[in-house]
Amino acid sequence: MSATASSPLIAETKSARVDSLALDCGVTLAPVEVAYQTYGTLNAERSNAILITHAFSGDSHAAGIDPESGKPGWWDDMIGPGKGFDTDRFFVICSNVLGGCRGTTGPSSLDPATGSPFATGFPGITIGDMVRLQAKLIDHLGIQKLLAVAGGSMGGMQALEWSVAYPDRVVAVLPIASTARHSAMQIAFNEVGRQAVLSDPDWNNGNYHATGKPPSRGLAVARMVGHITYMSDASMREKFGRRFRDKETPSFHFGVDFEVESYLRYRGLQFVDRFDANSYLYITKAMDYFDVGAGFPSLGASLARAQARFLVISFTSDWLYPSYQSLEIVNALRSGNRDVAYCELPSTYGHDAFLVEVAEQGEIVRGFLTQTHKLLSRKSGSRS
């Protein structure tokens, strides 16, 4: 128990440099910067580290208060003293993904060969590449084996990839509201987002850094579509209904009439300020390419490589990553008689539920991690 259990975590972004990273596309990227944050304390045995993997538009600021903006991390309700990922007991790490735009090397980083941003000269990336970079960060931090890798949505894909790419380096894996591979529908939504960016003239074949005019309109539209898929019919009805925004009657123009229009426009504009359009293209492609069963006769045969125990969680109203996709993972693991727990939590929040529904989610994550830690210490106890 730490004496500062109740004081809020202060988020501090650190950076590590990796000499080189061999990518799935055949290109080697060198060097690579990784932005990351940590919370809690690594124990003497270095056995209490948990890697949190972020979703599509997330970053390394998963928990605690950012000293500059004063904002809490994107999973602050789940990570902290006494929370689901209890920082009084565990050392929690979160890094910005490869291809991102929040401190880790991505298309907006400077290409050492040219001195200007990579833009579309950035090599194509995969979820596997992101995970390989995370493994190098874990090496850098002197950690041989992670107690757990956990994440929602694209974070869940990374967690799943960890289980098969580094089976002996992770004790437990928690893919939440995620999938073993994108469905045609998920690829389709990503393609609409990419087309919104690509068809904005300001995109300029990716070279908008030179003009200083990023494709803000296209990126905002892409984000608007994204936000619709993150919610549910029920949550949108509840949040906006058909309410007008600051008016009683229709305007008969194409300005903002409805609350939901105002919300989407606001979210779109807000996103443009913090996200790079080329990162949007590269990362959505990485998600679409991901298929943890690729090259294997079945998903079960692929996941047979995993040694970890699993906690898989889905949410009832999540139509973007529906429960059947989580069940596909769970049933493949059960067919190999793996240690897997699965729960479909009730929620009306759609895909956003993994960020919002923290009470029940926190409770089961906490119990699962406690048991994982117990099994681990029992195992290491019997070995010595």
Added chain:
Amino acid sequence: MAGALVHSVLGRRDYAIIGEIVEPGSRVLDLGCGEAELLAWLAEHKDIQARGIEQNGGKVMKAIARGVSVYQGDLETSLHDYPDRAFDYVILSQTLQQTLRPLVVLNEMLRVGRCAIVAFPNFGHWRVRLSHLWSGRSPQTPLFPYEWYDSPNLHFLTIQDFEQLCERQRWTVEKRIFLSGQRDVTFRPNLTAQVAMYLFRQ
């Protein structure tokens, strides 16, 4: 001794007996495990590898929070994903009569498990027979308290029914336990036992 301890912890005699049957370090699957009290107890005291299946989401949540790997799903359709002989024991405690196709479930239990442990309320108990005889209505007793229209029970089986099924299926019964309240009964169990428990294998 261990049984008494189980009972003092769980207050359910069938749990106590399962605790005595299950060998330490074995792999156990509990069907309809609820909040996984039994599995958690077995994991703690018998060092078993505990797995459960439960349909009720709220119960699954509590089970996982308790540290047991429970799968949320329908036990009748979920068993087929497991490979043959994945477990040493597959337990179905007090829910056999609620399954849609009991024989399919029992056969699946014997496919994925080395042994099956089944506990069910005995419809042949004298109280049930009397209730039916005197009232002329569907029997209602402490063990079968439901009205016919809101009963979760779909099948009503007696100890003799189960014995006959074991014979027909050529299952080897390794252990039979008949209970009335907390007491073991041996005299005419089909009349006197409220609950029967069987340990059997293919």
